Amino acid sequence: MATPETTRPAQPRHGLKLPINVDLLAIGIGLALAVLIRFGVIHQISF
Amino acid sequence: MSTQTIPMPIAADSPSSSAAPPDSTAPLKPASLPGLFPGVALLFGIGLLGKLLQNATTILRTRYHLPVPHIEYVVWAIILGLIVSNFLGVARIFRPGIATYELWLKLGIVLVGARFLLQDVLHIGGLSLLLVAVELALSLSVMTLLGRIFRLPPKLTSLLAIGSSICGVTAIMAAQGAIDSDEEDTSTAIAAILTLGAIALVTFPAIGHSLHMGQQAYGMWAGLAVDNTAESVATGALYGQDAGRWTILAKTARSSFIGFVVLGYAVYWASKGKAAHVKNKPLFLWQKFPKFILGFLAISILATAGFFTQGQLNSISSLSQWAFLPAFAGVGLRTNMRDLVDQGWRPLAVGILGEVFIAIVTLGLVFWSYNHGVAR
Numbered sequence: 001m002a003t004p005e006t007t008r009p010a011q012p013r014h015g016l017k018l019p020i021n022v023d024l025l026a027i028g029i030g031l032a033l034a035v036l037i038r039f040g041v042i043h044q045i046s047f
Numbered sequence: 048m049s050t051q052t053i054p055m056p057i058a059a060d061s062p063s064s065s066a067a068p069p070d071s072t073a074p075l076k077p078a079s080l081p082g083l084f085p086g087v088a089l090l091f092g093i094g095l096l097g098k099l100l101q102n103a104t105t106i107l108r109t110r111y112h113l114p115v116p117h118i119e120y121v122v123w124a125i126i127l128g129l130i131v132s133n134f135l136g137v138a139r140i141f142r143p144g145i146a147t148y149e150l151w152l153k154l155g156i157v158l159v160g161a162r163f164l165l166q167d168v169l170h171i172g173g174l175s176l177l178l179v180a181v182e183l184a185l186s187l188s189v190m191t192l193l194g195r196i197f198r199l200p201p202k203l204t205s206l207l208a209i210g211s212s213i214c215g216v217t218a219i220m221a222a223q224g225a226i227d228s229d230e231e232d233t234s235t236a237i238a239a240i241l242t243l244g245a246i247a248l249v250t251f252p253a254i255g256h257s258l259h260m261g262q263q264a265y266g267m268w269a270g271l272a273v274d275n276t277a278e279s280v281a282t283g284a285l286y287g288q289d290a291g292r293w294t295i296l297a298k299t300a301r302s303s304f305i306g307f308v309v310l311g312y313a314v315y316w317a318s319k320g321k322a323a324h325v326k327n328k329p330l331f332l333w334q335k336f337p338k339f340i341l342g343f344l345a346i347s348i349l350a351t352a353g354f355f356t357q358g359q360l361n362s363i364s365s366l367s368q369w370a371f372l373p374a375f376a377g378v379g380l381r382t383n384m385r386d387l388v389d390q391g392w393r394p395l396a397v398g399i400l401g402e403v404f405i406a407i408v409t410l411g412l413v414f415w416s417y418n419h420g421v422a423r
Contacts, residue, residue, distance in 0.1 A: 021338070022149055022150050022153060022339075023153060023337060023338035023339040023342075024338060025150060026150055026153035026154045026156075026157050026339045026342060027157055027338065027339060027341065027342030027345070029154055029157075030154050030157030030158050030342050030346065031157075031342065031345065031346070033158065033363070033366055034158070034161070034346055034349065034355070034363055037355070037359050037362050037363055037366075038354060038355055038359055042362070043358075043359075043362065044358070044362060045362040045365045045366055045369075046362075046365050047364075047365040047368040047369060
């Protein structure tokens with residue numbers, strides 16, 4: 001039997017639909033940046 | 048191409064309202080690129096402010112010899128995000144962009160692959176896989192037992208067990224459809240996992256320092272014990288840059304189990320007639336596999352093969368830190384203290400007890416690995 005603590009509606013969370021898979025987007029951007037650094041288009045980045 | 052659902056930040060429109068305003072329950076429309084801009088700007092703004100504050104405290108300490116503690120940008124970014132989320136409130140216009148924190152987090156993880164030689168990935172990653180297997184068996188059993196003791200709904204118990212043993216919100220979202228759980232149970236499990244992640248941000252570094260843990264050992268522990276990827280990476284980075292990257296390696300090894308665990312629960316609930324049967328299991332495993340790990344491995348392989356010079360590797364590593372900057376701001380922005388009281392005490396109690404157990408077990412496993420020369 002459900003208890004009052006668990007039946008109380010939690011704050012709703014909504015998903016955000018992006019038109020692309022976030023994992024693949026991260027891989028694509030990451031590899032593209034790495035290649036740009038490799039061929040000198042981007043250089044000497046410091047943090 | 049498939050679409051990806053990103054969990055939205057838990058933020059109120061107004062900090063003074065105790066109940067969500069009526070329009071906050073309306074589904075958000077798919078984001079357009081201009082619609083993402085305000086939230087992305089907020090993420091980077093908070094992250095940059097955190098970096099500036101770190102630099103400012105360093106200058107005050109070194110140039111003016113003031114007794115100012117050294118506080119890393121990670122801490123500043125999370126604290127500033129928490130202040131905005133909990134005291135100022137996050138307007139609706141910022142929410143779509145804030146949800147992109149996951150993209151920056153995964154981009155940072157892909158790029159940090161440049162800091163690992165493949166042999167390290169295979170050795171420590173392999174060790175992590177072994178430790179994760181032990182952790183999984185124990186944590187799933189204990190969470191299920193605790194759920195029964197505290198009389199939680201069975202599917203909520205499953206979600207908490209999946210979330211706490213694998214990778215937090217991502218695992219819960221992956222399991223939601225597979226085991227056909229209620230929206231309410233999913234929300235409660237996510238709230239509990241995020242709350243526990245926030246607690247870990249404070250407790251883990253303190254415990255690590257008190258036990259004089261090394262960077263690698265602590266990083267492994269944070270990666271194995273802290274559930275949600277963002278909180279796990281932040282918990283590791285709070286201890287040090289080296290600890291942060293070892294956390295990422297252990298966490299990615301742990302996340303790679305997500306498909307197997309969710310599939311196990313899906314098959315279990317389907318056998319009880321309370322979820323749909325999984326027809327194509329290999330396809331299911333591939334769909335649930337966190338594919339950004341492949342990007343991390345690809346960069347690591349390229350680095351090991353000598354594709355980059357040392358200077359280029361340093362640049363890629365710096366880029367990964369720039370990517371983590373908005374991700375850490377996102378950790379603070381989507382942590383709402385109100386969830387501590389809103390979710391009820393039973394799921395949180397099960398979560399806390401389970402997490403304490405997992406933290407102790409994984410700490411023991413890490414110490415055993417280092418004392419027996421298994422890790423190096």
